[in-house]
Amino acid sequence: xxxxxxxTGQTATGKTSLAFKLAQENNGVLINCDSRQIYKxxxxxxGKDYNLISKNxxxxxxxIKPDEYFSSFDYVKLALPLIKKIIKKGKTPIxxxxxYLYIKHLLYGVETENIxxxxxxxxxxxxxxxxxLQKILTGVSTQLINQLNQSEKNNPxxxxxxxxxxxxxxxxxxIQPRGxxxxxQSSKTNMAITLENKLSVKNLKIEFYGLKFKDKNLLxxxxxxxxxxxxxxxxxxEVKKLLEMGYTKxxxxxxxxxxQQLIGHLEGVxxxxxxxxxxxxxxxxxxxxQYTFMKKDKNIxxxxx
RNA sequence: GCCGGGAUGGCAGAGGUGGUCAACGCACCCGUCUGAAAAACGGGCUAUGUCGGUUCGAUUCCGACUCCCGGCA
Numbered sequence: 380x381x382x383x384x385x386x387t388g389q390t391a392t393g394k395t396s397l398a399f400k401l402a403q404e405n406n407g408v409l410i411n412c413d414s415r416q417i418y419k420x421x422x423x424x425x426g427k428d429y430n431l432i433s434k435n436x437x438x439x440x441x442x443i444k445p446d447e448y449f450s451s452f453d454y455v456k457l458a459l460p461l462i463k464k465i466i467k468k469g470k471t472p473i474x475x476x477x478x479y480l481y482i483k484h485l486l487y488g489v490e491t492e493n494i495x496x497x498x499x500x501x502x503x504x505x506x507x508x509x510x511x512l513q514k515i516l517t518g519v520s521t522q523l524i525n526q527l528n529q530s531e532k533n534n535p536x537x538x539x540x541x542x543x544x545x546x547x548x549x550x551x552x553x554i555q556p557r558g559x560x561x562x563x564q565s566s567k568t569n570m571a572i573t574l575e576n577k578l579s580v581k582n583l584k585i586e587f588y589g590l591k592f593k594d595k596n597l598l599x600x601x602x603x604x605x606x607x608x609x610x611x612x613x614x615x616x617e618v619k620k621l622l623e624m625g626y627t628k629x630x631x632x633x634x635x636x637x638x639q640q641l642i643g644h645l646e647g648v649x650x651x652x653x654x655x656x657x658x659x660x661x662x663x664x665x666x667x668x669q670y671t672f673m674k675k676d677k678n679i680x681x682x683x684x
Numbered sequence: 685g686c687c688g689g690g691a692u693g694g695c696a697g698a699g700g701u702g703g704u705c706a707a708c709g710c711a712c713c714c715g716u717c718u719g720a721a722a723a724a725c726g727g728g729c730u731a732u733g734u735c736g737g738u739u740c741g742a743u744u745c746c747g748a749c750u751c752c753c754g755g756c757a
Contacts, residue, residue: 390722415722425722452719480721489718496719509725530716530726537717537724544719636722660711665722671715 381466381583383574384473387412387482387673388590389666391601392684395428397590398475405471410438410461412454412476415635419444420624423609423617424637445621445632448498451484458485463578479673486570486678494547496540504539512538519545570678589679591670595663597684602662606637606655615641636661 384401386394398409411417415425419441422429427440438461443449458474458481465472474482504512512535516524523541524532531537575583592598618641626633628642637658644654673679 413722414720448720450719451721455719478721480717480719480723484719487718491718494719498720501720528716528726530724532726534717534725536720540717540719631720631723634720634723638722657710661722667713668715668721672717672721 381580382471383462383466383583383585384471385412385482385486385585385587386473386475386590387477387479387679388588388682389592389598389669390477390662391598391605391666392590392592394475394477394590397588398473402471402473405473406469407471407473408438408465409436410458410465410472410474411440412458412474412478412481414449414454414476414478414481415632416440416476417442417449417454418632420621420626421445421617421632421635421638423612423614424641425635426605426609443632445626446630448496448631450496451481452489452492452495454478454481455485459577463580466578466580466583477669479669479676483676486574488573491544494544497543497546500543500546501539504542505535507535509533509535509538512542516541516545519549585678587678587680589673589676589681591681591683592666593683598666599659599663602666603659606658606662609637610655615645618642618645636665 382405384398384405384407386398386401388394395409398407401407402409413425415421416427417439418425421427439454439457442457462472462474474485476482504515507515513524513532516538519542523545527537527541570587571583571585574585575581592601614637618638621633621638622642622645628634628639633639633642640649640654640658640661643649644651649657
């Protein structure tokens with residue numbers, strides 16, 4: 380019997396502590412699944428737990444630089460072999476992090492798996508207005524744009540992705556998607572089977588936990604404390620250092636809560652109180668969105684804190 | 685005390701108006717999202733300081749009061 384443990388959930392719920400505990404009980408090895416901790420040099424503000432886990436005991440920390448793009452596909456590509464290696468050693472991989480999108484793609488696959496992001500195209504289309512993007516899409520496929528809901532129709536990133544998919548298919552390079560889709564989320568066995576195939580591992584047992592706050596007051600209080608702690612630990616200096624290294628607020632790594640606000644402060648746009656308040660608000664809002672997204676996954680066993 | 689200016693949602697703030705007034709932003713609530721996810725988006729909520737008058741009808745006109753800001757004393 381092979382075991383895989385996944386711990387996700389809202390930010391600031393203590394996922395890493397739980398992962399550490401489960402690692403001791405299960406002969407486990409941690410694999411990060413936080414889209415921010417993937418980045419080098421983003422340490423204090425993304426809350427890398429160096430005290431709890433020494434750097435070499437957790438996988439997928441610090442794999443790219445702040446100006447590099449990363450996607451759920453890249454994550455899966457890196458995570459799968461790592462998981463496999465750990466299982467082969469007879470240990471338990473423990474995936475821990477709040478980026479549910481990455482977990483979702485790892486567990487359930489993506490229909491358009493063979494159509495990679497075209498960052499050049501994205502950059503090009505990035506200058507266009509939503510109206511222009513809609514027009515491009517309408518020109519290619521009226522059917523497709525009619526299927527989009529209001530939210531997606533106005534979301535430039537989503538529209539660009541759709542265009543990307545259509546362009547790729549127009550080139551004829553695509554293969555018919557495999558039957559991996561959302562319906563698998565309702566079935567625990569299928570989830571394991573999918574991964575067993577991808578890993579070529581037999582008898583995989585998956586434990587899938589989600590951590591969430593009991594109520595919003597506690598969430599806000601905890602986040603506020605955490606922000607204050609990070610400031611005390613040198614968050615401002617971390618940002619200064621990154622700016623000195625030549626990174627800017629437009630770099631994908633720095634498009635992160637905390638960095639955006641502190642850069643605003645260093646630029647003199649925000650006073651410190653506003654900076655802190657905004658930082659806290661953004662994290663609270665993020666935690667809310669996380670749960671909205673994750674709660675649709677029926678495989679998650681929830682634990683309230 | 686006198687003179688002037690002001691009072692619009694939880695906050696900030698615009699403009700119009702005797703006829704269901706009421707923008708934008710923030711916050712808050714709910715949601716969307718199959719290769720950017722700590723991202724990007726959609727929807728929703730709440731208002732004319734108090735009291736009285738004129739009027740069929742007042743947020744708008746009139747009066748008083750309260751509070752705030754500026755100037756004079």
